[in-house]
Amino acid sequence: MIRLWRHLFGRKRSYQVAKDRLKILLISDRVNCSPEMMELIKADIGKVISKYMKIDAQNMDIQINTKASKGTQGKKTPILYANIPILDLHKQSL
Amino acid sequence: MEQKESEVIVVTSGKGGVGKTTTSANVGTGLAKLGKKVCLIDTDIGLRNLDVVMGLENRIVYNLVDVIEGNCRVTQALIRDKRHPGLYLLPSAQTRDKSAVTPQQMVKLIERLKEEFDYIILDCPAGIEQGFQNxxxxxxxxxxxxxxxxxxxxxxxxxxxxxxxxxxKQIDLIINRLRGELxxxxxxxxxxxxVDILAVPLIGVIPDDENVVIATNQGEPLVGTDCPAGTAYANVVHRLLGKDIPFLNFERSISFWTKVTGILHRA
Known part of the structure; x- marks a missing residue:
């Protein structure tokens, strides 16, 4: 019965764990960019944006992905994604 | 008759033991069964395997390095597979290492083989070093x-x-040893x-099948025989030839009901 409960609601299935781990692993593999460096980039971007608006630095998400994008004929180019939640657009009058 | 330029296909993986040699043997044999002229080349110098998987290990006289070094002619080193007309194997050298051959020499050899074969299949060694480059x-x-x-x-x-x-320009993915029940x-x-993760076109899904072990024991590729892996490899061959063959479904997307009954079975 416990197994049934776990099966329905419980732990993440192991295929999902594998997939999630790979996604993170391959990001750094593909761009040859270490997680430490990503953290530095994240901190710097946060600093710059903070000059102009109030952001939620805790929940910032920075990723490098390779996606086929428009204008590259399906060729995969690395893209830097930054998801930065804004808390207040008008931090101060500039 | 259309005269197509011969295709030179490298079978590679990075990691060892995932089925490169088995795939090379089956794809090569499958193409030959459909009447193509095929040359299989084992490029794993020092660790040759393709000959045993093909069941041709007792017929080796000369090898890839002998050809490259000019100790024999290409035709002397090629082993004809008597079971399938048009299928030949160029075995690798067992007592040498990867540095015995350079990429330039491989290109030259392949140019020569292209004159005679429709398909040249290269079984790549594991790793990303010189053997891979060759x-x-x-x-x-x-x-x-x-x-x-x-x-x-x-x-x-x-x-x-x-x-x-x-x-x-053309990189296709084969997923090997898939276990449907898992x-x-x-x-x-x-x-x-x-496919989601690797983002290259899928050309084959080979189920984990004990018949592969048996076939390897016997030195007889199982492509086209009546078993899950045999059918899956035959489908890869047809897709290589440009046919649109639907994928066998070993994992079946299951309905909610089967899921529920399945759980009850195991609980």
Whole structure:
């Protein structure tokens, strides 16, 4: 019965764990960019944006992905994604 | 009759033991069964395997390095597979190492073989060093073999990156040793999960099948025989030839009801 409960609601299935781990692993593999460096980039971007608006630095998400994008004929180019939640657009009058 | 330029396909994976040699043997044999002239080349110098998987190990006289070094003519080193007209194997050298051959020499050899064969299949060694560079040098198409495991997929991704950097336009993915029951249970990535991650076209899904072990024991590729892996490899061959063959479904997307009954069975 416990197994049934776990099966329905419980732990993440192991295929999902594998997939999630790979996604993170391959990001750094593909761009040859270490997680430490990503953290530095994240901190710097946060600093710059903070000059102009109030952001939620805790929940910032920075990723490098390779996606086929428009204008590259399906060729995969690395893209830097930054998801930065804004808390207040008008931090101060500039 | 249309005269197509011969295709030179490298079978590679990065990680060892995922089924490159088995795939090379089956794809090569499958093409020959359909009447193509095929040359299989084992490029794993020092660790030759393709000859045993093909069951041709007792007929080796000369090898790849002998040809490169000019100790014999190409035709002397090629072993004809008596079971399938048009199928030949160029075995690797067992007592030498990867540095015995350079990529330029491989290109030259392949140019020579192109005159006689429709398909040249190169069985690539594991790794990304010189053996890999030799194997891909003369190829214009790649089959990347992986299993649905984190380590194999990671290496496959690296290999795909290297192939793209080397200018390969056609890279296709073979997912080997898929276990349907594990996928259904949620304990193995499905073929679509793997394709999602690697983002290259899928050309084959080979189920984990004990018949592969038996076939290897006997030195007789099982492509086209009546078993799951035999059918799956035959489908790969047809897709290579440009046919649109639907994928066998080993993992079946299951309805809610079967899921519920399945759980009750196991609980």
């Amino acid at each position: 194997a891909i040098a003369g190829a214009n198409r790649a089959l990347v073999v992986t299993t649905p495991e984190v380590s194999a997929i990671r290496d496959a991704d690296r290999i795909i990156g290297l192939l793209e950097a080397a200018g390969f 996928v259904r249970r949620g304990d193995m990535m499905s073929a679509s999960d793997v």
